[in-house]
Amino acid sequence: MSKVRVLVGTRKGAFVLTSDGKRETWEVSGPHFAGWEIYHVKGSPAAPERLYASQSSGWFGQQIQRSNDGGTSWEPVGNKFVYEGVPGTHQWYDGTPHPWEFKRVWHLEPSLSDPDTVYGGVEDAAIFRTQDGGQSWQELPGLRGHGSGPRWQPGAGGMCLHTIIIDPKNPQRIFIAISAAGAFRTDDGGQSWKPINRGLHSQYIPDPTAEVGHCVHHVAMHGSRPDVLFMQKHWDVMRSDDAGESWTEVSGNLPTDFGFVIDVHAHEPNTIYVVPIKSDGEHYPPEGKLRVYRSRTGGNEWEALTKGLPQSNCYVNVLRDAMAVDALDKCGVYFGTTGGQVYLSADAGDNWAPIVRDLPAVLSVEVQTLS
């Protein structure tokens, strides 16, 4: 009998939600690390009981926690994130140079094959890697060393590296995204990187088609088609069919193409999901209606999914790492809100129901499908 485990990071701790394959009744464990901000929790695909969590606090800084039993018990591991060499400067909000300063880990991406290898995306933007289960972390300096770093600037949430996608068919290839620098790709295991932002158009920067400077909110890929990427940019939903070499807009009939999350159906690589948000100044759903939009055509043609979701007076946000899918026969789609709800559709988006309603603001949602 299959089982699912949902890993939820919130403003005030982590929660682990578990259910059998029916996904009807749920056990809720938590808060783990109560009172701390948990930006991300993710399990190793190679050893699903091995979990990693990013725990941070404005008072006490960054911690990384590791579990070897699926989140029942945890141990703190290494928390030393030091940039390689002289950190240099990026642009501050006012355009002046600002020194690179480590603030927190936004995203932890375990290797697809080795439970002790994990990539960490941090603010101020850089990518780190551990190869000893989180005890020590080393920067992959080729990303900041690409040359465009002095032109990167923070988005409203900070200059964060928030998305890391490992190509399942080519482990030397990794995609990352930074707010607000854009998307980058390495083809040599992280030694060298190149920006992959051709086709992005951002009115809020001086050169709307610049090589870097775009506020990419999230990127998603289906493992069976690693050259096809879907992106929710600050504004615009985008698609690439050539591993990021070029992008085309697929916002189509969305009511607004601002948003944060984007994800792909587990079994239908052309079925994608977004949650449109009214605008960058109004971080809530249009008309107070929480609607997931699904495209079965890889973009452009979208349908609103509303059954079970609040359709009046709803003013929550859904943050960039707060949507995930399971791999059960009927693909489950999950997302968390800043109002503390975690919603599930156990039928690929047709019907929705909350698993929990009253958690702290949800920062991230990941799902493990366990046998």
Added chain:
Amino acid sequence: MIRVVLPTHLRTLAKIGGEVKLEVGGRATQRSVLDALEAQYPMLRGAIRDHVTQQRRPFLRFFACEQDLSHEPPDTPLPDEVVSGKEPLLIIGAIAGG
């Protein structure tokens, strides 16, 4: 024996039930006490002082004997009452909120 009182979140992190008692060689200073604390509880590295600069994190303060020692140089000897164990060194998280 030096007594150290940590904020709740750091006690939870390090799985410490109450005060920490530390043996510190030589004349005890902020630096030597924090070095001893971090040696005994490695997960506290980076949580009180920056890993690299060893500067106190901005929202933490060091109090003892009704004095704020936060701005004392790290190698200044701690008060006799702290050294003797009569008074604890308090590591305090800034109060925030409305």
